[in-house]
Amino acid sequence: MTAYLITSVSVVGAAPTDLLIRDGVIAEVGPGLTAPDATVVDGTGLVALPGLVDLHTHLREPGREDAETVESGSRAAALGGYTAVCAMANTSPVADTAGVVEQVWRLGREAALVDVQPIGAVTVGLAGERLAELGAMADSAARVRIFSDDGHCVADPKLMRRALEYVKAFDGIIAQHAEEPRLTEGAQMHEGEVSTRLGLIGWPAVAEEAIIARDVLLAEHVGSRLHVCHVSTAGSVEVLRQAKARGVRVTAEVTPHHLLLTDERAETYDPVYKVNPPLRTAADIAALRAALADGVIDVIATDHAPHAVEDKECEWAYARPGMLGLETALSIALDVLGPEWDLIAERMSRTPARIAGLTGHGVDPAPGVPANLTLIDPAAHCTIEPAELASRSRNTPYARMTLPGRIVATFLRGEPTVLDGKAVK
Incomplete structure (x- = not known):
């Protein structure tokens, strides 16, 4: 060596x-x-910063290797300053069994560019109907500790409670995509002045806030660990602030794009700006930045979501939501926070490594x-x-x-x- x-x-x-x-x-x-x-x-x-750690990466393999592979996503992560990424479960087949999460984990080891830690699905096939093999994934070679149906909300409160209870046995985490689906049916962008002017169906902030409020109550009742993915509204920040003040075991992340870009970008009808949750308002961005600085939001996570050309370069209504993020996240953080190196290290390395339980990552050089x-x-x-x-x-x-x-x-x-x-x- x-x-x-x-x-x-x-x-x-x-x-x-x-x-x-x-x-x-x-x-x-x-x-x-x-x-x-x-x-x-x-x-x-x-x-010099401790290697960055991303709690929210979509690597698409297996199933959509035309958009990304573990190897290409790992290279993008390394070029972005990352040494570890957590790979989301919405692959094809879904990472809802020990076999699939071990496949992703081994592909990461073979690429040897970053440590790839798989995230397991909460429910079978992300369908929200019955729990996936949480224990088997936790006991697998990949040692999964975070479970998420990201891209889909675990909308059934009884199922969400059962998931929180199950992972408590091994100090696991349920990472929720907070979106009440009955409030976002057909939604194309943030519900507000811009959506009204453009004539697009809106995605109301309350659809996110209601699920977060429900889930922090469930996590508090069960005494389990909850992580909220890609927080995007000022109202969500206040729900989280109150929950943390009560001692609820909840953590939260914000994406670089929700810290920088507003819903006004949709005025171009360029599908590159279509994302879930949608880009919000300047007031939301201000609240998210303040929450990131004071620790109500714990982590900057990329939600790196690569898509093939045919899934993005089409009419807005048919485009799939998502943006690339791994190679630009640190620059966005520097642009938003300024050269606050200790804060950047805390939000992009130390804390995400601690949440994910990634030993050896998120530690300052010493x-x-x-x-x-x-x-x-x-x-x-x-x-x-x-x-x-x-x-x-x-x-x-x-x-x-x-x-x-x-x-x-x-x-x-x-x-x-x-x-x-x-x-x-």
Whole structure:
């Protein structure tokens, strides 16, 4: 295993120092280090963060390899500064058995670009009718701890309660896609002034807020762990704030696009801006940013959702919802939060790693710590060119936008997956 000496790098925004990586771990930290056998990486002007961890990634394999594979999604993640991603269950076949989650886990190990941790489905086939093999997935080689029907809400309250009770036995988590389906039937975008003007059926904020309110009460009653996916409204923030004040075991995530883009983007009728939950208002964005800063929202998660060309480049009503996110998330966070490195590390690495139980990830560089880290140049800017993205899909809402920051290097257990901004393999 090659040794690496990263010189004059700022660790999570602190004064410049050197990092020596040897045998997969941080061997030494301090100024003026020397290691004749090490490959030198000049860290001048760069910031070292613990490798990013994404709680919400769609890798599409098995079933939709035309949109993404575990390998291509892993490469996109590494280029975005990630060392671990949690892969959602809405594959084909659905990841609702031990066999499928183990397949995804093994494909991640073979790609060896990031650690791929599968998320298991809550219900068989995501149909919301009966529980999937939660225990078998938890006992599998993949050791699944998070379960979600993302893309579909577990709408039946009795079934949701049973799921929360079941996973409590092994300290598992139910991650809910909060959407009351009877309030969003036929919905095309956020319900509000813009949807009225465009004549599109609206997706009301209360459809999200009502499910979150119900589920925090269920989680409180059961004493189990609940995670709320892609929070998008100011009302949801208030429900979560009150639940956390009562000590409910609930965590929540927000996506980069819900921190930056508003429903006004739909005025172009460009399906790249169609996403679920939909883009909301400027007031919602302000509330989400404030909640992220004060900890009511725990995590930035990408909801990386690649789609094949035919599923996006069509009429708005027929387009599938979702956006790419892995290669741009850190830049969006830097744009939204500024160079608040400790906060960025907390929301994009430490906390998601802790929620997912990913040992060795989300730990700041220090002697003896696994060398899972990313180096970013905060002074650089990058213009997003869809054709240059590592993903097999091109549905990025940031096409030709210039964003702050550039990922210079990513290391997974001491081995570079990205150097000088390029994938190593």
